[in-house]
Amino acid sequence: MEWIYWFSHEENTKPLALVIFFTVFVGIVLYLYGNKKRGKRLEDYKNIPLQDDESEVKGK
Numbered sequence: 001m002e003w004i005y006w007f008s009h010e011e012n013t014k015p016l017a018l019v020i021f022f023t024v025f026v027g028i029v030l031y032l033y034g035n036k037k038r039g040k041r042l043e044d045y046k047n048i049p050l051q052d053d054e055s056e057v058k059g060k
Contacts, residue, residue: 006012033039 007016032042
């Protein structure tokens with residue numbers, strides 16, 4: 001039961017939260033870029049705002 005009191009102190013919860021959030025962030029990055037096919041698809045998606053819509057260009 002003493003470990004619950006350990007979490008109640010702010011100086012103990014901040015580093016623990018940092019470790020949890022960092023681990024989740026690294027996990028997400030590894031999931032997204034771990035697979036080459038998924039990473040390539042995400043890299044292609046970053047250019048979508050810069051591409052013209054084909055239907056708008058042909059209609060002009």
